[in-house]
Amino acid sequence: MKDHLSVECEAILQPKIAARDVQVHYGETHAIKDVSVDIADNTVTAFIGPSGCGKSTFLRCINRMNDTIGICRVRGDIKLDGEDIYDKAVDPVQLRAKVGMVFQKPNPFPKSIYDNVAYGPKIHGLARNKTELDEIVENALRRAALWDEAKDRLNQPGTGLSGGQQQRLCIARAVATAPEVLLMDEPCSALDPIATAQVEELIDELRQNYCVVIVTHSMQQAARVSQRTAFFHLGNLVEFGDTGQVFTNPQDKRTESYITGRIG
Amino acid sequence: MPLIWIFASLLALGAVGYAMGRRRAVAVAGGDARRLHSLPNYYGLNVLLAVLVPSFGVLFAWMLMQPMLIEHSVAAGLPAVTAEHTLVMSDVRRLAEGLKTAIAQGAMSGDDMRALATGDGTIRAALAAVGVALGSEVEPVVLIAAQSYLAKTQTGDVLRTIVVITLAVAGFYWAMGQTNTAFRARNTVERAVLVMLMAAASIAILTTVGIVFSMLFETINFFGQYQIADFFFSTTWSPNFRGNSQLGILPLLWGTLYISIIALLVAVPIGLYAAIYLSEYAAAKTRAIAKPLIEVLAGIPTIVYGLFALVTVGPLLRDYFAQPMGWGESGSSVMTAGLVMGIMLIPFVSSLSDDIINAVPQTLRDGSFGLGATKSETIRQVVLPAALPGIVGAVLLAASRAIGETMIVVLGAGAAARMDLNPFEAMTTVTVKIVSQLTGDTDFAAPETLVAFALGLTLFAITLVLNVIALIIVRTYREHYE
Secondary structure, three states: OHHHHHHHHHHOOOOOEEEEEEEEEEOOEEEEEEEEEEEOOOOEEEEEOOOOOOHHHHHHHHOOHHHHOOOEEEEEEEEEOOEEOOOOOOOHHHHHHHEEEEOOOOOOOOOEHHHHHHHHHHHHOOOOOHHHHHHHHHHHHHHOOOHHHHHHHOOOEHHHOOHHHHHHHHHHHHHHOOOOEEEEEOOOOOOOHHHHHHHHHHHHHHOOOOEEEEEOOOHHHHHHHOOEEEEEEOOEEEEEEEHHHHHHOOOOHHHHHHHOOOOO | OOHHHHHHHHHHHHHHHHHHHHHHHHHHOOOOHHHOOOOHHHHHHHHHHHHHHHHHHHHHHHHHHHHHHHHHHHHHHOOOOOOOHHHHHHHHHHHHHHHHHHHHOOOOOHHHHHHOOOOOOHHHHHHHHOOOOOOOOOOHHHHHHHHHHHHHHHHHHHHHHHHHHHHHHHHHHHHHHHOOOOOOHHHHHHHHHHHHHHHHHHHHHHHHHHHHHHHHHHHHHHHHHOOHHHHHHOOOEEOOOOOOOEEOOHHHHHHHHHHHHHHHHHHHHHHHHHHHHHHHHOOHHHHHHHHHHHHHHHHOOHHHHHHHHHHHHHHHHHHHHHHHHOOOOOOOOHHHHHHHHHHHHHHHHHHHHHHHHHHOOHHHHHHHHHOOOOHHHHHHHHHHHHHHHHHHHHHHHHHHHHHHOOHHHHHHHOOOOOOOOOOOOOOOOHHHHHHHHHOOOOOOOOHHHHHHHHHHHHHHHHHHHHHHHHHHHHHHHHHHHO
16 A cells, blocks of 8 residues: 555646545535545546446535535545635635536537637636637637537537537537636546547547546546546545556455446 | 206216126126237227217207207298398297296196187286296297297207117117227227317317407408598597497507506516526525415406505505606506506516526536536526527516406506506506497497407407517527527
8 A cells, every 4th residue: 555655646746636535425425535636737537436436526526516516515625736625715616717527418508609619718708809719719629629520600509519519519618718627527428439439539638738537437438548547436535546557456356346347 | 858868878878888898898808808909998988989979979969950950940931031030030939948948837738839829918928927928929920930949849859869869879789799809999999089189179279260250250340330440540549339439449559568568577577587586596495485475476366456556556656756756647557557567477477487497407507607607697698598488488478468467457557548658647458448348238239349359359469479479589599599
C-alpha cells in the first residue's frame, strides 16, 4: 500500500483537483464515505464501479451540482487549484463555468445549434461582439469535432441532430465556456458504437487542454480513454492508480472481482 | 306495450342471452374453456350485443320516424294547408294526447272516442274531467284528424313492439347459433366496441356541426331582415322592439376585446409568475398547499365574482381613481370587469403553465446549471422557451374564457353598448347582449331577437380563429423546439 501511495505522489506533482475525506449524505443514505483523491491536469481520469457505488455522486460534488438537490449534504474538502470549492466565498454558479459538465443523456437546449453553443459565453459575457462570439462558437464546434457536420445548419435546432452529434454538441457547449475541468457522466451510455468511438476519440483530444473526469460503466471504455482509474464500491474509493495497473494488476480483491466480472 | 316495458324486456333478454351464450360456449367446449377461441365471457357478450344493438337501433329510429310519418299523412287529410298549418297540427296533437289520457284513465272507451261528435261541448267537458284543458271548442276537421292521429299512433306502437322484440329474439338465436369453439367471439366483440367508440367521437363532432348550423340558419334569417353591412360596420347599438333598430356589432366587439385584453393583462403575468414560482422555486410543501389554494379561484362561480366586482371593486375604482382623476362617475366600468375577470383567469393560466413547466425535462435544467447559469437565467432562456407552446395554449384558453364571460361583465361593466377609450366608462360585451336580446317576452321572428344568433355566430367565429392561431403558433414552435 505504501508503494502504491508513493507512485501516486510522483504522478501528481500538483493535482488539479484534490479531495480529502469527502462524505455525502442523501437524507439518511450515506452515499460517499471518506473519499480522498487527487486528479491531475491534462489527464483523463475514469471513475468505474457498479451501479449505485457513488461515482456519479462524487463527480457531481466537483462542480457542486449536488447543491441543486435539496436533501443532499456534502462534507469534507475539495480543492480546485488549491482553492476550497465549498468555501462560502465561492459562487457555485461561477464554479460551474470553470468546471464544465456533460451528461449521460444528450440534453441540447430547445434552441438552434449556434445558440446552444453560444449559451454559456453569452451568460458569462465572454464575447465582446458578434464576431468574437462567432469565433468562440466555431472553435468550440471544431474542438468537439462537430464543425464540419454543423457549419451549414447552425440555425437549425440542436434537437434535430443525431444522438452522437447531440452529445458532441453538448461537449461543444461545455467547451465554449472555456472551462478548466470537464466532467463527463457516462457520456456514451445513450450512444451507438460508432458515435461512442467518435466521442472517445474526442475525449482523448480534449486531454490536451483540459482535466477530464469521466464516469463510465464500460470497463473497456475506461481502459481505452483514461490514464488514471478510480474504482468505487458501495460509496468507498477502493482503488486509484494508473489505468494500466488497475486493470492488469489490481491491488484490491474487490477491484479484481469487478474487473473480471465477478461482482457488479 | 309501453316504451319502458320494451326497454326492460330487451335488457332482460340481453342479460339472459349473456348468461346462456356463456354457458353454451362452455358446454360446446365440453367444460374446458381452454378449447374455446375466446374466453367464455366474450361469447356471452356477443349474444348480448346481437340482442341489444339491432333492436335498440331500430327502436330509436322508429321513435324518430313514426311521429314524422304520421303527422305527414294526417296533415295531408286536413283541408286547408295554410300558414297556420303548424298551429292546426299542434291542436291535433294536443287533442289526440287528451283523448289518449282519457282512455288510459278509463273516462271513455275506444268506441266512445270514435263516436265523439263536435259542437255540443262534450269533448271539452270530458277532457276537463281528466285534467286536460282545451282552449276552445274542437272543430270537426281537427277531431277527425286527431282520431286518425291517435289510431295511427296506436297501430304504429303495436307494430314497433312486434318488430323490435322479433329482432331481439332473432339476434339471440343467430348469435347462439354462431357459438362454437372456432368462433372468434373476442374479435367480434372488440370490433363492436370500436364502433361504439367511434360513435361516441362522432356524436361530439356532429353536435358541434349541429350547433353551428342551427345558428347559421337563424343568422341567415336575420340577414334577410337586416343589412349585413349595417350589422358589421355600424357603430351604434340601439335595439328597439317597435322596429327601426340599429344593431351594429362594433360597440359590442370593442367592449368584448377591451375587457378581455385588460383581463389578460392582469391574468397572464400574474398567472405565469405564480406558475414559475410554484414549479421552480417553491418547496414541495409550499407547492402542495399553494397550488390547490390558487385552483380554488377557478371553482368560484362567476356570478360571485360579478358580485365582488359590483359591490367592492367597482365603487373602489370609482371613488379612488376615476372620480379624483376626473375620468368618470360610473361605478361599473371596463376596468372593474377586466380586473375581476383577470383574477378569475389567474388559475387557468397558472395551473396549466405550472404543469407544462414541470413537464420540461430536468436534464435541460441540469445542462444549463452545469454551464454556470443561475436559476433565473435557466428559467428565462431554457425552461420558458421549451414550455412556450404549452403556455401559449394556456393563454389562449384563458382568452376564450374571457371572451365568453357574461356574468362578470353584466355586474362589473354594465349593459351600455358604447365605444370609448376611457376604461372607467361602462361598456358591454357581445355575450351580455345575446342574453338581453333573448330574455323577456320576445318575438322570435323580429330582427331584434334574431340578432342574438348573428352575435353568437360571430363570437364563435372569433374564438375559432383564436384557436386556429393558437394551433399554428404551437405547431411552429414545436417544430422549432422538440
